[in-house]
Structures are given as structure tokens and as C-alpha cells.
Amino acid sequence: MTKPLIVAPGGSYEKAIIALNYGADAVYVATNQFSLRKSASNFTLAELESLCEIAHARKKKVYLALNIFFHQSDIDRAIPFLASIQGLGIDALIISDLGVCALASEHTTIPIHASTQASIMNEYSAALWSSMGATRVVLARETSLAESMAIKTAVGVETEVFIHGAMCSSFSGKCTISNVASGRDSNRGGCIQSCRHSYQLSNGDVTYIMNSKDLMGLGLVPDYFKYRVDAVKIEGRMKSALYVANACQQYRLAIDAFADDPGLFYEKKDALKQQLSRVSNRGFTQASLARPANESSISYDWNGYSSSHQFMGIVVQSQGGKSLVSTKQPLKHGEVVSYIQPNNADLCSHTVQLQSLLGHPLSQASPNQWVWIDGALPAHSLLVQ
Amino acid sequence: MTMLSTYVTHPNHAHWLKSYDIHTLIIDCPFCSVRSHDRYDWGNDEIEDVQDKCRPLFMALNLDGLYSSHELQVIESTIRARALDKVFNAFRVQDPGMMVWARAKFPDIAIQFNPETGFQNTAAISSAFTRGAAIMTLNHETPCSTIQRFQDALPQPALELFVQGPICIQYSRRRFLSDLYQFDPNLPIRLTAEDPELPHRTFTFLNTAFGHFMFAQFHRCLARSKKKVIALGSMPWLIDARGVSEDYAKVAINLYANLATADDATIDDGVRQLEALSNVPQKPGFFLSNQTDVDWRDHDVPKQNDKIGRVLSVKKDDALLIEFFVEIDKGTVVTCWNPDGTTREFVLDDCVDLDGGSVERISPFVPLMLPKGVTGIQSSGNLVRCA
Numbered sequence: 001m002t003k004p005l006i007v008a009p010g011g012s013y014e015k016a017i018i019a020l021n022y023g024a025d026a027v028y029v030a031t032n033q034f035s036l037r038k039s040a041s042n043f044t045l046a047e048l049e050s051l052c053e054i055a056h057a058r059k060k061k062v063y064l065a066l067n068i069f070f071h072q073s074d075i076d077r078a079i080p081f082l083a084s085i086q087g088l089g090i091d092a093l094i095i096s097d098l099g100v101c102a103l104a105s106e107h108t109t110i111p112i113h114a115s116t117q118a119s120i121m122n123e124y125s126a127a128l129w130s131s132m133g134a135t136r137v138v139l140a141r142e143t144s145l146a147e148s149m150a151i152k153t154a155v156g157v158e159t160e161v162f163i164h165g166a167m168c169s170s171f172s173g174k175c176t177i178s179n180v181a182s183g184r185d186s187n188r189g190g191c192i193q194s195c196r197h198s199y200q201l202s203n204g205d206v207t208y209i210m211n212s213k214d215l216m217g218l219g220l221v222p223d224y225f226k227y228r229v230d231a232v233k234i235e236g237r238m239k240s241a242l243y244v245a246n247a248c249q250q251y252r253l254a255i256d257a258f259a260d261d262p263g264l265f266y267e268k269k270d271a272l273k274q275q276l277s278r279v280s281n282r283g284f285t286q287a288s289l290a291r292p293a294n295e296s297s298i299s300y301d302w303n304g305y306s307s308s309h310q311f312m313g314i315v316v317q318s319q320g321g322k323s324l325v326s327t328k329q330p331l332k333h334g335e336v337v338s339y340i341q342p343n344n345a346d347l348c349s350h351t352v353q354l355q356s357l358l359g360h361p362l363s364q365a366s367p368n369q370w371v372w373i374d375g376a377l378p379a380h381s382l383l384v385q
Numbered sequence: 386m387t388m389l390s391t392y393v394t395h396p397n398h399a400h401w402l403k404s405y406d407i408h409t410l411i412i413d414c415p416f417c418s419v420r421s422h423d424r425y426d427w428g429n430d431e432i433e434d435v436q437d438k439c440r441p442l443f444m445a446l447n448l449d450g451l452y453s454s455h456e457l458q459v460i461e462s463t464i465r466a467r468a469l470d471k472v473f474n475a476f477r478v479q480d481p482g483m484m485v486w487a488r489a490k491f492p493d494i495a496i497q498f499n500p501e502t503g504f505q506n507t508a509a510i511s512s513a514f515t516r517g518a519a520i521m522t523l524n525h526e527t528p529c530s531t532i533q534r535f536q537d538a539l540p541q542p543a544l545e546l547f548v549q550g551p552i553c554i555q556y557s558r559r560r561f562l563s564d565l566y567q568f569d570p571n572l573p574i575r576l577t578a579e580d581p582e583l584p585h586r587t588f589t590f591l592n593t594a595f596g597h598f599m600f601a602q603f604h605r606c607l608a609r610s611k612k613k614v615i616a617l618g619s620m621p622w623l624i625d626a627r628g629v630s631e632d633y634a635k636v637a638i639n640l641y642a643n644l645a646t647a648d649d650a651t652i653d654d655g656v657r658q659l660e661a662l663s664n665v666p667q668k669p670g671f672f673l674s675n676q677t678d679v680d681w682r683d684h685d686v687p688k689q690n691d692k693i694g695r696v697l698s699v700k701k702d703d704a705l706l707i708e709f710f711v712e713i714d715k716g717t718v719v720t721c722w723n724p725d726g727t728t729r730e731f732v733l734d735d736c737v738d739l740d741g742g743s744v745e746r747i748s749p750f751v752p753l754m755l756p757k758g759v760t761g762i763q764s765s766g767n768l769v770r771c772a
Contacts, residue, residue: 044692044693044710046693046710046711046749047710050710050749050750069502069503069504069505070505070506070508070509071505071506071531071675071678072505072506072507072531072534072535073678074506075506075507075508096503097503097506097508097509098481098504098508098509098512098513099504099506099507099508099509099510099511099512100506100508100509101512102508102511102512103508119451119480120482121451121452121453121454121480121482122452122453122454122456122457122480122482122486123454123482124454124457124480124482124483124485124486124489125480125481125482125483125485126482127482127485128481128482128484128485128516131485132512140451142451142558143453147453147454147455150454151454154454169557169559169561170555170556170557170597171451171556171557171558173502173503174451174501174502174555174556174557175502175554175555175556175557176502176525176526176554176555177554177555177599179526179554179671179677180552180554180601180602180670181554181580181583181586181602182583183676183677184677185526185677185678187502187503188677188678190677194580194583195555197580197581197582197583198580198581199578199579199580199588199590200578200579200580200581201576201577201578201590202576202577202578203576206581207565209561209562209565209578210557210559210561210597212559288558292558292559293558293559294559294564295564295565295567297559298559298561298564298565300565316752317739319739319740320740324739324752326697326698356700356702356703356704357698357700357703357704357706357739357754358703358704358754358756360702360703366700368698368764368765369698369700369764370697370698370706370752
């Protein structure tokens with residue numbers, strides 16, 4: 001049974017490493033040029049090359065998103081940029097612009113994946129991209145899993161289908177609300193998420209009418225196998241390392257369980273869904289994976305994100321019976337925190353004994369501070385509360 | 386004389402449309418046209434009658450959706466069953482894949498490509514013509530200076546300019562209004578909507594069987610930009626009056642048909658009429674300039690690939706912790722670009738590893754401590770080589 005690859009977001013070097021450690025088969029990342037997540041930390045070319053080396057050593061892959069709609073002024077910069085990334089070891093470029101697809105084919109030998117921004121819904125669109133050199137199509141999120149297999153069968157191209165994360169309420173690439181309403185280009189990394197706002201309708205109603213719940217396709221993992229999806233995508237380059245780790249871990253467990261023994265998957269399914277819910281979310285929907293998304297996919301009464309766990313910090317490395325932690329929230333000496341580990345989804349608890357980098361006792365640590373804590377926790381463990 | 390393209394929404398409109406020089410008449414059909422406001426189902430004799438009266442170069446069936454493979458099978462069989470390929474000589478498509486579909490299924494039909502978004506560079510536009518587009522409509526975000534570049538760079542580009550009408554700014558496959566109110570999705574619903582976070586902007590929501598469409602708070606109107614429009618040379622001008630009124634369509638068609646010879650007062654009068662008939666501001670939008678690329682984050686920060694490292698941790702009375710992405714020598718002078726825009730130069734001396742051992746050659750991606758700290762450095766700062 002061929003397992004679909006898990007493709008996870010790498011919004012920064014740190015998050016990409018976390019994704020690979022928690023079960024991703026591939027990470028998609030970007031430099032600060034030509035990508036839709038302009039506000040993410042993004043990568044320098046040196047970081048990108050290093051990440052490729054780390055990923056390849058573990059037989060994993062790195063995809064680079066060049067998924068904006070290119071303006072004419074970008075094209076002049078695109079060709080030297082493509083030349084500069086040719087030798088870095090990137091496994092695929094994620095592209096939404098047919099012109100850039102042609103340029104990438106001409107100026108690099110890096111495989112091309114058609115982005116979900118290309119809104120590929122049918123075999124003819126997939127065939128067009130395939131004829132332009134794309135080896136994989138990331139299908140529009142409006143495409144069902146059954147339709148994905150029809151496309152794969154008709155065209156012979158690899159399919160990638162979203163499995164988890166935030167959803168555009170529109171076809172991705174077919175929304176310019178941000179552009180017109182606020183002067184920021186939603187298809188070039190400037191989306192202000194107008195679809196998350198409430199709207200006062202002319203009939204007097206006020207509602208979050210377009211506020212999509214987040215996608216959770218875990219319950220449909222058997223269908224991803226049945227419909228021979230080549231890769232499943234987790235959305236979220238702007239999300240926290242905890243979100244990335246948690247999503248990668250639960251989908252790794254789900255996919256491996258189903259491949260080993262479908263019965264085991266059904267035993268674990270509810271627990272894995274519960275684990276996914278512990279990190280910040282807008283409520284969940286299967287969107288259009290099985291049938292067209294309807295009113296149950298919208299969070300009309302928005303009361304904020306829900307989560308049961310707060311992200312406190314990352315264990316960067318351990319040595320000499322202590323662990324170096326990069327904090328995300330204030331930590332207090334003597335505080336009891338939980339942590340998840342790359343190879344264990346169950347929460348363990350630990351009492352924090354803080355030391356400064358120079359080894360001095362600390363009563364507390366601020367967010368974004370690096371400190372030592374007593375105890376050799378596994379590297380890349382994530383502290384939560 | 387500039388030729389006009391427009392959507393004809395009722396057979397009766399032929400009697401006044403026939404006075405104009407028409408490039409393309411576009412017809413919405415309920416089985417396939419996704420933003421049809423009124424679901425008027427044309428008979429073939431009515432289509433032929435309009436063609437006979439108006440003599441456009443093209444009668445185009447509007448296939449403006451993003452369709453699933455199954456929907457395309459239904460569309461193809463409907464076209465064949467109703468012999469629509471005999472009364473239309475063009476298909477107007479949004480999905481570039483539809484060019485492949487049309488070539489394969491109806492090779493004698495001309496393809497008019499209106500992608501609505503994207504296709505804002507010569508490489509992308511060339512790819513559309515390579516795939517069979519006979520003409521491509523420029524999207525509303527393309528400024529005139531860029532259009533001029535397209536004209537200069539592309540050999541005989543068959544481009545069409547959208548000059549007048551509501552601007553669709555969102556296409557969703559979800560049917561937000563009929564889902565919310567549990568109405569029959571086959572009956573189009575229109576409401577206006579305001580976003581309290583963007584006050585005084587009234588958007589239009591249209592819900593059809595094919596999805597949800599949101600329209601901008603103003604109409605595209607290039608009449609007052611006459612000189613710039615005409616300077617772009619001969620290309621068909623697209624007017625969209627769907628969802629407004631027949632009177633609006635008449636005024637718009639007449640205004641643009643005579644734009645080249647109209648004086649400013651006549652143009653102003655026409656635009657005022659359009660405003661009154663639609664109750665919506667008439668603006669050029671991004672035609673004059675598109676500043677959406679201007680971004681405060683781009684100012685006064687080092688270029689991404691100039692960065693050689695970053696600040697990991699700064700705390701009073703503790704070591705400064707930094708990391709480099711490249712191998713670097715001890716003694717190098719670096720500059721820290723702080724998140725607040727300030728900068729601070731410092732020398733990489735007295736560096737130690739996490740165990741406190743002295744470091745002579747700094748390896749990439751290995752945290753490095755400066756035990757005495759450096760004043761003026763902020764957390765998350767970016768490190769670059771000092772010029």
C-alpha cells in the first residue's frame with residue numbers, strides 16, 4: 001500500500017526542522033521573493049541549502065513556493081533568481097503562474113508542482129499544467145478526493161490534496177477583495193483576510209458569512225489511500241511550531257496506522273482527531289473532500305480560536321543533563337509544563353528549573369529568550385501548558 | 386472605430402445594440418454561465434436573431450466557471466444536444482484548462498480567454514496564446530503602463546480591455562447566501578453588504594447555483610481616462626452591465642462607442658448617468674496605477690540574501706546568543722538590523738560555544754554566545770556583514 005507523502009509548512013528554518021522531525025515527508029518553504037506568505041520568517045538561500053541537506057540526509061524533500069501571480073516587473077528578477085536556486089538541492093518548485101512555469105522549465109531542471117492557486121479542478125487544467133512541465137498538481141480545495149483520482153487517471157500526473165489547515169473561502173487565486181478593499185494584493189502575499197470579517201447584509205443581518213472553519217481530513221485518511229492521492233498537504237506557514245508539530249505527528253500516526261492495519265487506524269482515529277483539536281483552530285470541516293462544502297463549513301458566530309494547549313517553548317538541544325529552550329511564553333522557575341516529543345504524541349510533564357545561558361539561576365524567562373532547564377528532554381520537544 | 390464587446394442579456398436588446406460596431410456579444414446560459422443574474426434561457430433562434438441583427442464578429446457562449454470534470458461532461462453534452470456549437474462561434478472561458486477542453490471538443494470554435502485574475506506578465510500572456518486563445522481580456526488589476534509594455538513586447542497581442550462595469554473581486558464555489566438562508570440555490574440572490582472594518586464601502590454579493598461572487602464597491606469606469614485608453618491603441622473594449630439595468634447598458638455602450646470624439650462635458654455627463662443608474666461610484670480602479678506591491682515591510686531592511694545570521698536571544702545580565710547561516714571568521718564586523726529599524730555594529734570577538742569553549746571559526750547553524758552581551762541589540766535582529 002503506497003502511503004501519500006505528508007507535505008508540511010516550513011514558515012521558518014526552525015519550523016521546517018520541526019516538521020521533518022514530527023513526521024513530514026516534505027516541507028514547503030519560501031524565500032521572501034515571489035511567495036504568498038510575505039509575513040512568514042522565510043529563508044535565505046543559505047538556509048534553504050542547509051535545509052535541503054538535512055532533509056535529503058533523511059530521505060525527505062524540500063519544495064520552494066514561488067506561488068504569487070507575477071507582475072511584469074517581477075519577470076526581470078525571476079530569471080536570475082531561478083538561476084540562483086538551481087544548485088541548492090530543491091526538490092520542486094510550487095508555481096501558480098503559467099508564464100513562470102515556462103520560465104522555470106527553461107532556466108532550471110527543478111521539477112514543477114502546480115500550486116493550488118492555479119485552481120485546478122478538472123483533467124483539462126491538469127493536462128495543461130502537465131504539458132507545461134508540471135509533474136504534480138496541487139488541486140483546488142474545491143475538488144473532492146474522488147475527483148482527484150479521475151484527474152490522476154486521465155492525465156497521469158501526481159496529485160496533491162490538502163488535508164489540514166485554514167481554508168480560503170474562495171477559490172485560491174480568484175479573490176482580490178484585499179486588493180480593492182485595502183490596496184494589498186491577496187495573490188502576492190498581502191491578503192488581509194476580508195473573508196474572516198463580519199458583514200452587515202442589506203437585510204439587516206450581521207454575520208461572519210464567509211468565515212470558513214479549518215480543514216481536518218483525518219477521518220478521510222482511508223479515502224486518500226483509496227483515491228491514490230500522492231501527497232497530502234498541511235496548510236500553515238504562518239502558524240506556530242506547535243501547530244506544525246502536532247499536525248505532522250497526528251497525520252503521520254494516522255497514515256502509518258492505516259497502511260499497517262486499517263483496523264488500527266479506526267481504533268486510533270477519534271483520539272488523533274482530539275489531539276489535532278488541542279492546537280489553535282476555528283472549528284473543523286471536511287470542506288469539499290467528500291461532498292460540496294455547505295453551511296456546516298462556515299463559522300457564522302465567531303468567538304475566537306479554540307485550543308486546549310498553549311505553546312511555551314521549544315527544546316533546541318540537550319547536553320549534560322540539561323536542555324536549551326527557546327521560549328515562546330513566559331516560563332517560571334518551578335512551573336510544571338507538559339511536552340510532546342517527535343516520537344511520542346502523549347504528553348509528558350516536567351518541572352522547570354531555569355538557568356540563564358551563563359548558568360545563573362533564573363526566577364523566570366521572558367518570551368523569545370533562550371534559557372537552560374534542568375533535565376535532558378529530547379531535542380525538538382515542544383513545551384505546552 | 387473601436388469595437389465593443391458586451392454581454393447581451395435579453396433578445397430585445399438587439400434592436401439598439403445593432404447600431405454599434407460590435408466585436409463580441411457574450412451570452413450567459415444558465416446551465417454553464419456562473420454569474421448569470423437572471424437565468425434567461427436563450428433559444429437558438431433568439432441567438433441567431435441577435436447575431437443577424439447586430440452582426441458581431443463573435444457570438445460567444447460564456448463558459449466562465451471553474452468546472453469539475455463531471456460538470457464539463459454535462460456542459461459538453463448540453464452544447465451538443467442543443468446544437469449551441471452551431472449558433473456560437475466563440476467560447477469565453479476563465480479556466481486556462483478550458484482552452485485544452487475547447488480545442489479537443491470543439492476545434493472550430495474560437496477561444497476568448499478572460500482569466501479575471503493573474504496573467505499580468507508577458508510570459509503568462511504568451512502561454513495563453515500558445516494554448517489557443519484568440520483574444521485575452523486583461524484583468525482589472527493591470528495598469529495602463531503595464532498594458533503598454535505588453536503591447537510593445539508581444540507581437541500583435543489580441544488583448545481586450547475591460548472598460549466599464551461591476552468588478553468581480555471574489556469567486557467562491559460555496560453558496561454563502563443560499564446556504565445561510567436555506568434558499569433554493571438555483572435562484573440567484575443579490576444582497577449588498579458592508580464590512581464594519583472597512584466602513585462606507587458597499588459590496589454586492591451574488592449567489593448563484595455555481596457559487597458566490599462579491600463585487601467591488603465601485604464600478605470600473607475608464608471613460609474619464611480617455612486619453613490613456615486610446616493611447617493603448619486599437620483593442621476591443623469590454624462593457625459589462627449585467628446585474629445593473631438595460632438603461633445602464635445603453636448609456637455605457639453609447640458613451641464608449643463615441644468616446645474618441647466625445648468632449649469632456651459629454652463624457653462627464655455619461656459617467657454621471659452611469660453613477661445615477663447604478664448608484665455606485667464610477668472609478669478607474671487600478672487602471673491608472675497599481676500600488677499594491679508597495680509594502681512597508683520592504684523599507685529599510687536588508688535584503689533577505691544579505692542576511693548572514695540572526696539574533697536568537699538577548700537578555701540583560703546574560704550572554705547574547707546568535708547564529709550564522711554561513712561559515713564566518715572570528716573578528717568579523719557585523720551589523721545587526723533590529724526589528725525597530727535601528728542598527729548596531731559589533732565585532733565577533735570573545736565568542737564561545739554553549740559549553741563556554743572558545744570559538745575561532747564560526748560554523749553555520751551553531752548557536753554562539755557573546756558572554757558579555759552587546760548593547761543596542763534586539764531579539765530577532767538580522768545580522769549582515771558590515772559594509
